Amino acid sequence: MTPTVLGLDGGGSKTRCLVVDAAGTILGRGEAAASNYQTVGGEAAYHAILDAIAAATAHQSLTIRAVTLGLAGVGRPHDQQIVHDWLQLLQQDSRLPLTWDLHPRGVRICPDCEIALVGGLGGDVGLATIAGTGAIAYGRNDSGQVARSSGWGYLLGDEGSAYDIGRQGLRAVVRAADGRSPQTQLSLAICQHLGLDGVQDLVRRVYDPDWLPRDMAKLAPVVDQVARLGDAVATGILHEAAAELAIASRSVYQQLFPPNHAVELVTLGGTWQSQGQLRRRFQQQITESCPQIQVVAPRHEAVYGAVWLAGRSIGWQSETFPPSFATMTKGI
Structure with a gap:
């Protein structure tokens, strides 16, 4: 084993899963x-x-x-208790023919923003601004303090997310149909x-019980495509989304770092x-208000952050784990 x-x-x-051994070899991934x-x-979800x-x-003897x-x-x-129960x-599910020998410190259940920060930056200090179906800004400083902003879910917030962009697109359409806003x-x-x-x-479509948040989020690329054609309404939606993501990011920065502290x-x-x-609008707003923040593209995907944190929790800190983030993510 x-x-x-x-x-x-x-x-x-x-949902993405990654399995890694102590040498940093990727043994399997699933989606x-x-x-x-x-x-x-x-x-x-389960x-x-x-x-x-x-x-x-699949088809492996793993511990x-x-x-x-x-x-x-x-x-x-x-x-988190619900997920602990899952x-x-x-561990008892016969569809997973695995040996579970979990270390006493080897279980960590956390919001996805935590693993996104580690995977995206290749380290655990800095800021991560996530905009997918939902949206959240998250950060951690050298002292281990963490902070977050937004991420309240699609009903209460998640401004700048794909859901929010899709919803704003629909609102623009019905307002235009009423003559309350410009045509688009x-x-x-x-x-x-x-x-x-x-x-x-x-x-009929949007109020159908089968209409889910991810269906609303799928409208965001449509808004993006129309904005690329020069449509002022669609462009305005993206500008507002960028502004909301920048506001959340600045809030986290100000909670964790002193003024003029350089951070990624x-x-x-x-x-x-x-x-x-x-992205361009977001980076422009961050640069203008917080020039000490350097916006970077992800170095690795979020699931890598999950295996890195799992390995660290049981002391896999030798030269072989992780030898480097590049080695760990080879083949992804």
Whole structure:
């Protein structure tokens, strides 16, 4: 049996799992559906986690010594206890033919922003601004203090997320239909994307019980495409999203670091893949207000941060683990 650590990154769109041994060799990886139980429900989230682990460990004889589960929607102790209970079920689930020999310090359940920071920066000090289905800014300083801003979920916040951008796009369409706001190319583009005959059909689609947050988030690329065509309304939505993400990022910086302290900020999440003006506008606002913050692209994906934290929890700090982040992520 090969001693391994298991890291998992569960978000509002997909779940990724990575299994690594003490030498930093990637033994397997798996991917499954969304596992934010706040949006998809507990049963669906559990099965997504199970499926991702099963895919990463298939046809191998592995001993799991440590686990880090970085999940969206588990920022409170009650949420983390639910996931602790799931972990007990996973260890008894016959669909995972694994040997579980977890170290006393080898279990870590945390919000996905924690693993995103470590994976994205290749270290655990700095800032991470995540914009996927949801959105949050998170940071950690040299003293180990942490802070967060936004990330309150799609009903209360998550400004700048794909969900928020999609919702603002829909609002712009119905306001234009009423004559309350300027006309926009979003009206045709969104209706075509959803396969609707016209704006009046939006009510039936959006208020359908099967319409989920991830369905709203899928409208964000449509807003981005229309903005690239020069549509003022779509461009304004992206500018507002960038402004909200910048506000959250500055809030975290000010809570953790003294003025003029140089720090890196990594941007993670599918919303940043925008080909429009989101990233450029965000970086412009950060540079103007906090020039000491350097915005960087992710060095590694968030799931790497999960296995790094799992390994560190059981003392895998030798020269062979991790030899370097590049070695650990080779083949990803």
